[in-house]
Amino acid sequence: QQQISGTITADGEPLPGVTILEEGTTNGTITDIEGTYTLNLQGEDPMVVVSMVGFKTTRIAAKGRVEISLDLEEDVTDLEEVVVIGYGTATKKEITSSISTVKGEDLTKMTVGNVSESMQGLASGVQVISGGGGPGASPQILIRGIVTNRSTAPLIVVDGVALPQGSNLNFLNPSDIENIQVLKDGSATSIYGTRASNGVIIVNTKRGKSGEAKVTFSASYGLKGLDKPEVADANEYARVVNQRAANDGLPEPYDLSTITESTDWWEEVYKDYASVENYNLQVSGGSEKLNYLSSVAYHKSKSHLEKGYWERATGRVNIDYSISDKLFLQQDFNPRYEHWENTPNQFWSTLRMDPLTPVYIPIDERQGRNEYSIYARSNNYVWNPVGAVNRSFNETHFFGVFSNTNLEYDITDFLSVSSRIGLNFGQTRNEVFNPKFVIEPNLEENQQSSVATRFDQNFSYVWNNLIKFEKSYGKHKLNATVGYTAEYYQGHYLRGSRSDIILNDEKFRYLDATTGESIQAQGNMNANSLMSYLGRVMYNYDQRYFISGSYRRDGSSRFPVANQWANFFSASAAWDISSESFFNLPFVSGLKLKAGFGQVGNQNIPSSAFLFLVSDGSYVFGENEDRVITNQITQFGNSNLQWETVQDINVGIESGFMNDKLTLSVDYYVKESKDLLFATTLPLYTGSPSDIMQNVGSFESKGLDISLGYNDKIGDWQLSALATLNTNESRAKALAPGNDQLLAQKQAVFGNSFLKITELGKVVGLFYGYETDGLFQNQTEINSHSSDNGKLVQPAAQPGDMKFVDQNNDGELNEEDLTIIGNPFPDFYAGLNVSATYKNLDFTMQWYASVGNDVYNYMKYFQTSGAGETNVRKGLIDEVWTESNPDATIPRLTVTDQNGNFKRSSDYFVEDGSYARLKNLQVGYTINSLNAAKIRLYVSGQNLFTITKYSGFDPEVSSGGIINGYGMDFGRYPMSRTFVLGLDLNF
Amino acid sequence: CEDFLDEPVRSKPTLTEIFSSQESVEAFVNGAYDGIMENDWWQINFFRQITDMATDDCWAGNTEQSRPDILTIAHYDNVDVGSTYFMNFWNYQFRGITRCNLIIQEMDNVDFDEDLKNRYKGEAKFLRARFYFELVKNFGGVPIITTFDELLKSEIREYVRQPEAEVWAVIEQDLIDAAELLPLKSEYASKDLGRATKGAAQAYLAKAYLFQEKWQEAADMANEVITSGEYQLETSFDDVWSVTNPNGVESIFEVQYRSDPTFRIGGVFGVTTGSREDGGWSWCVPTSNLEQAYLEEGDNIRLRNTIIKHGEPVYGDPEVTEFDAGLSRNKSARINRKFYIPTEYRETPYSPRNLPLNHILMRYADxxxxxxxxxxxxxxxxxxxxxxxxxxxxxxxxxxxxxxxDALRDAIWKERRLELALEQHRLYDLRRQKVNGVPRIATVMGPEGSFVKYNTQESTDEFELGNLREKQSKGATFDVDKHILWPIPHSEIVLTEGRIEQNPNY
Incomplete structure (x- = not known):
């Protein structure tokens, strides 16, 4: 007899529960909590088999050995990964719908503190549009194109609990996340019914595993640099203003010889670098009965201004406890605190402020002025941005607690019941102080200081009750879920403000220290509820043929009683061809075909959308000039309003090659919305005080999601790559009578033109305006720009003005000549992530690209026209048309702009917005030696460079409601380039 | 179970919930009054000033701030059809009409005193007529909407402009009805001073006839007001635009103000026309051409009550002995005295956004x-x-x-200018008054216009000639075939896909 013993580890960690078996016998044992075992062997020439689910089984000849210790290699083939789907889980192989997965470790490679931004390019079919570089900004997430004009924010589900509408992922500590699943098609999302039309993002947090306590500490510190937009200096600015006036026959306002000083407003307002910090401590472990994970994390990022930062502290405790063999308790607890010093938005002012104006008024003129009134006023009426930053006192504090409790009872080995309660409390406090200042009476001033405080309190709960059945009969496997859920949300707010603080000191910035007459109080409550019945059946035969169907019935408080309930169905199927006996392609390791159909709803409308709203105001009557109350209608209601429904068809293949070293998945979808909700602008003569919410028709969105993965180990090299490529096109398929042109994005500077149009059969939300055809070089060209009947199209034009195309050739330039001038949607967008490990060295690179999209560069209006005497981009004086610069593309300078160069929306403002951006580059080095601890050091750079022809500040733009805002560059805090130094400690 | 889904919208009453008592009806009627001056939102009622800038009485004025959107309209120099001023003014008159239509339609569903109901109805009709009056005199024919219900039907999107005569017919009928339903000024309780009266309805009806050249009807209707004995001229012209004389004996209809920053009540014209050195914005400043008209007439009383001149004392404000009109920033270095608040009547702190001076829309002299x-x-x-x-x-x-x-006719026309200058009547007088079928505006403006000649050839005014950042040639590009009406807002034409047609030559 021979005794062997040893320790089984995985990744250096002791692994309990590993089976050690003498081959061909029933003689065996399992490892204990320290991963150790002892086994007496019986055979002559024994072979030992070490196995554990999820790891590669190893056979070792034991003859003559007393110790066999192993580090097991994980054996998770892609298809056996467990995927969390709505109200349940399934293996990846069983999935018949379209789901993208992002691993938590990939998210933490981006040191941004904000989970959704890290997802960019990692999940196929998911478009993440940056919310700008300001601290705590939240990006927009767009899953598979646009079929709604409402918010495109997907439903967020954290550990089985659906969060209230309007939630974003900012609150999560990225290090707490195990993985994220994005449910993209209707057959996956239908089980979430009315809340799922924008897709569903399921976040699963990390949980403790049995074994010794593991401690992880990570810290990183980074600096965000900002690209400085270059604008004209005082001399150039004065030349631009003079030339504008001279071209119009007006006196030149500036004598260039007197200009000696120039203010660089960007330098005065923005700092070159701002810091970003992350700290995270995590402890996890457990015994047979109890597993735990506990973490605490802190993030802080600053703005580039004197004011503005965001900090977030989160804690998390996740506990799994087996009360008995059949009864299991999960309890998660996630308190958090967030604090913003709100970043003043001075981007526009800084660029437009004239450089002739100094920052401060001379010292001898400051007498009698308070500290906020010592700033100089600009002649171009832009408010002094340095002054604006210094008097910005606006802070927001958020306190929140999320609790998630699940109790599961296994009635038999195939039937279980569970009940989950998710509770979410949040309180936001906003404090604003507006100091009194007078830079110029009645122009740049605030006559009374004021203090305002606002409290928001919200509470929501989700209660899910499920019965699950899962059983295999031979080759048949059936999986069924039925459930009942209830969701409730309520929010309250209370706001008060009052004028005149007694003393201008921080300790008096509270309502109790105010004395003024102007007192305001506001408050309200809103609540909504959702009640649902749901069911799903999944069946497969021999892991080859899969079908799945789901049903959900939703009742929502947001609709009138008659319309409260709706039903949603889905059906999908898949066929794993590679499991068929006839399938025998040596290099193809997996091939699955799938198809699905599903319906979802969109209840995401303001609760008051179908009401006529009335507001009150004041007027005066009588000898004593008494104030009387007035009522006026402020919104036209629409009693016929219905909810929007979306249904889609998805077909796809999933395949693996060369033992899944290469994986490829391709999905094609057609998604159609019905009864699309759109805020339409009625003709002005209706006297409607607001846009009116209407069901205007149907949008159809089609696209391809392609994802190509590569994983291999070559010697000491571990290589992996993931490329995603997506196309999408959304068109207006049907539009209700009277709504055959959906116009949006009205801009005063362009004569109240609408810059966006949606027309039947065309791509939604295209850019709208006049087509230009270069600049007139001389009067002859102006005279020859006429209609067939000889009428001059632009009689007021002068050489150097834009030539606009007279589309209907009637000799007049008017509304009939407006046309489509650009498409904001890309031909495709793509992500590429490459990572490599060589021994102790690791390397990651992440790219993102958007190709073929146009951007409406609204900033060009100010930057190249000087309208309103605002400052212009550097070098403009040499770029504008003059007789000596006839090749210019920028029209001549003019004050009155008789030709309307800058009074019309035109293709002059539309540019190719394609770009490719290196989102992240990281190099790390791991030191293993120190007392079993593992130390990893890394440097990373984010947004290192961008390849683009776009002339604006950042091609990654979006603003406003999604169709209407998509591709509009209104100029905002640009993306920053970040350099980070980090440390991970594991022991 | 059903209770769980019952979550009403809080704090937002529905129309039927709120339109249910005499008090709420009155509040809606008050709301229609609040719409007369576009809720005193300066960005909207600034348009009214632009109409004075487009005459020989005023310059655009502010030569510091570059505002081609204002200048090109005031100078008839490529008038911008996309201007926000046209768009908002157009829209806000229709908003006012909608408020009136709602009152007229819904009031019958509320049960209260019939006499009061009739008065409210009369007020709503009077106000609706005024809104249409504002539209027709600026834009010509417009779509006609006289009920609230039609707004909710899909056909509302098919409406087109109706001929001017049709609009006038609506105005006449509303004013005739209002004159029937409304009490005399003297019959109102003192707490209701400022509401529409029978006299106001008749005065506007007379004016509506005058605009249509229905001379006899105009004279007869004006005579009814005169013989009612309800109104008389103020003894002193000083008391016409006086902050201490609201709703005076001469006043037929005026917008009611008090200075109340808390509830944002108060006028803004005193600010927008005020001197930059006095907390104002220096827009719509009086011309030397207007000053000359007073001097030629030897009309010192109205001159000092109409124009404040740089470097001179302000009449009626003993505290200002040398007025600073902001020479370099003000085209004419003159300011409108009618909207000026004398120092002693200013609130402390002076809140120049909420001025207490009532704005007279119709007075006995008119x-x-x-x-x-x-x-x-x-x-x-x-x-x-x-x-x-x-x-x-x-x-x-x-x-x-x-x-x-013709000499008498010209004397009356001149008198209207001198009496009513800077009260936002001049443009419409010049448009409707015709000599040999030619509107007078075409003799004042245009390359041969009297005002253009005065400024470019005759004027010796040191202030105006010393500040050429606003061109002396204002109005030279006036075209009578185009500028006799303002353009329909560009966005309205786009929104209706051209169903609402543009005025000629824009």
Whole structure:
């Protein structure tokens, strides 16, 4: 007899529960909590088999050995990964719908503190549009194109609990996340019914595993640099203003010889670098009965201004406890605190402020002025941005607690019941102080200081009750879920403000220290509820043929009683061809075909959308000039309003090659919305005080999601790559009578033109305006720009003005000549992530690209026209048309702009917005030696460079409601380039 | 179970919930009054000033701030059809009409005193007529909407502009109804001072007839107001635009103000026309051409009550002995005295966004001159002269009682300018008054216009010639075939895909 013993580890960690078996016998044992075992062997020439689910089984000849210790290699083939789907889980192989997965470790490679931004390019079919570089900004997430004009924010589900509408992922500590699943098609999302039309993002947090306590500490510190937009200096600015006036026959306002000083407003307002910090401590472990994970994390990022930062502290405790063999308790607890010093938005002012104006008024003129009134006023009426930053006192504090409790009872080995309660409390406090200042009476001033405080309190709960059945009969496997859920949300707010603080000191910035007459109080409550019945059946035969169907019935408080309930169905199927006996392609390791159909709803409308709203105001009557109350209608209601429904068809293949070293998945979808909700602008003569919410028709969105993965180990090299490529096109398929042109994005500077149009059969939300055809070089060209009947199209034009195309050739330039001038949607967008490990060295690179999209560069209006005497981009004086610069593309300078160069929306403002951006580059080095601890050091750079022809500040733009805002560059805090130094400690 | 889904919208009453008592009906009627001056939102009612800038009485004025959107309209120099001023003014008149339509339609569903109901209805009709009046005199024919229900039908999107005559018919009928339903000024309780009266409805009806050249009807209707004995001229012209004399004996209809920053009540014209050195914005400043008109007439009383000049004392404000009109920033270095608040009546702290001065829209002198003009054209020169004399007597001017024919007509027209200057009437007078079928605006503006010639050839005004950042040639590009009406807002034409047609030549 021979005794062997040893320790089984995985990744250096002791692994309990590993089976050690003498081959061909029933003689065996399992490892204990320290991963150790002892086994007496019986055979002559024994072979030992070490196995554990999820790891590669190893056979070792034991003859003559007393110790066999192993580090097991994980054996998770892609298809056996467990995927969390709505109200349940399934293996990846069983999935018949379209789901993208992002691993938590990939998210933490981006040191941004904000989970959704890290997802960019990692999940196929998911478009993440940056919310700008300001601290705590939240990006927009767009899953598979646009079929709604409402918010495109997907439903967020954290550990089985659906969060209230309007939630974003900012609150999560990225290090707490195990993985994220994005449910993209209707057959996956239908089980979430009315809340799922924008897709569903399921976040699963990390949980403790049995074994010794593991401690992880990570810290990183980074600096965000900002690209400085270059604008004209005082001399150039004065030349631009003079030339504008001279071209119009007006006196030149500036004598260039007197200009000696120039203010660089960007330098005065923005700092070159701002810091970003992350700290995270995590402890996890457990015994047979109890597993735990506990973490605490802190993030802080600053703005580039004197004011503005965001900090977030989160804690998390996740506990799994087996009360008995059949009864299991999960309890998660996630308190958090967030604090913003709100970043003043001075981007526009800084660029437009004239450089002739100094920052401060001379010292001898400051007498009698308070500290906020010592700033100089600009002649171009832009408010002094340095002054604006210094008097910005606006802070927001958020306190929140999320609790998630699940109790599961296994009635038999195939039937279980569970009940989950998710509770979410949040309180936001906003404090604003507006100091009194007078830079110029009645122009740049605030006559009374004021203090305002606002409290928001919200509470929501989700209660899910499920019965699950899962059983295999031979080759048949059936999986069924039925459930009942209830969701409730309520929010309250209370706001008060009052004028005149007694003393201008921080300790008096509270309502109790105010004395003024102007007192305001506001408050309200809103609540909504959702009640649902749901069911799903999944069946497969021999892991080859899969079908799945789901049903959900939703009742929502947001609709009138008659319309409260709706039903949603889905059906999908898949066929794993590679499991068929006839399938025998040596290099193809997996091939699955799938198809699905599903319906979802969109209840995401303001609760008051179908009401006529009335507001009150004041007027005066009588000898004593008494104030009387007035009522006026402020919104036209629409009693016929219905909810929007979306249904889609998805077909796809999933395949693996060369033992899944290469994986490829391709999905094609057609998604159609019905009864699309759109805020339409009625003709002005209706006297409607607001846009009116209407069901205007149907949008159809089609696209391809392609994802190509590569994983291999070559010697000491571990290589992996993931490329995603997506196309999408959304068109207006049907539009209700009277709504055959959906116009949006009205801009005063362009004569109240609408810059966006949606027309039947065309791509939604295209850019709208006049087509230009270069600049007139001389009067002859102006005279020859006429209609067939000889009428001059632009009689007021002068050489150097834009030539606009007279589309209907009637000799007049008017509304009939407006046309489509650009498409904001890309031909495709793509992500590429490459990572490599060589021994102790690791390397990651992440790219993102958007190709073929146009951007409406609204900033060009100010930057190249000087309208309103605002400052212009550097070098403009040499770029504008003059007789000596006839090749210019920028029209001549003019004050009155008789030709309307800058009074019309035109293709002059539309540019190719394609770009490719290196989102992240990281190099790390791991030191293993120190007392079993593992130390990893890394440097990373984010947004290192961008390849683009776009002339604006950042091609990654979006603003406003999604169709209407998509591709509009209104100029905002640009993306920053970040350099980070980090440390991970594991022991 | 069903209760769980019952979550009403809080704090937002539905229309039927709130439109349910006499008090709420009154509040809606008050809301229609609040719409007369576009809720005193300066960005909207600034348009009213632009109309004065587009005459010989005012310059655009502010030469510091570059605002081509204002300048090009004021100068008739490529008038911008996309201007926000046109768009908002157009939209806000229709918003006012909608408020009135709602009141007229819904009031019958509420149960309260019939007399009061009739008065409210009269007020709503009076106000609706005023909104249409504002539209027709600026834009010509417009879509006509007289009920609230039609707004909710899909056909509302098919509406087109109706001929001017149709709009006038609506205005006349509303004013006739209002005159029937409304009490006299003297019949109102003192707490209701400022509401629409029978006299106001009749005065506007007279004006509506005058605009349509229905001379006899205009004279007859004006005469009804005169014989009612409800109104008289202020003894002193100083008291017409006086912050201490709200709703004076001469006032027929005026917008009611008090200075109340808390509830944002108060006028803004005193600010937008005020001197930059006095917390104002220096827009719509009086021309030297207007000043000359007073000087030629020897009309010192109205001159000092109409124009404040740089470097001179402010009449009626003993604390200002040398007024600073902001020379370099103000085209003419003159300021409108009518909207000026004397120092002693300013609140402390002075809140220049909420001025207490009521804004007079219709006064007895205007009505007398309507009567005089209509009488003249109706062939009753004696009556015309008598009323002209009344207006001139008050400001110590003698009247040549031998005037007749075109000379009398011209004297009445000149009197309207001198009496009503800077009160936002001038443009519409110049548009409707015709010599040999040619609107007078075409003789004032245009390359040969009297105002253009004055500025480019005759003027010796040191202030105006010393500040050329606003061009002296204002109005030279006036085109009578185009500029006799303002353009329909560009966005309205786009929104209706051209169903609402543009005015000629824009």
């Amino acid at each position: 009505l007398l001159l309507i009567y005089a003009e209509a009488s003249h054209f109706a062939g009753n020169e004696g009556e015309a002269l008598a009323k002209l004399k009344m207006v001139r007597d008050r400001v110590n001017l003698t009247t040549d009682m031998s005037l007749t024919g």
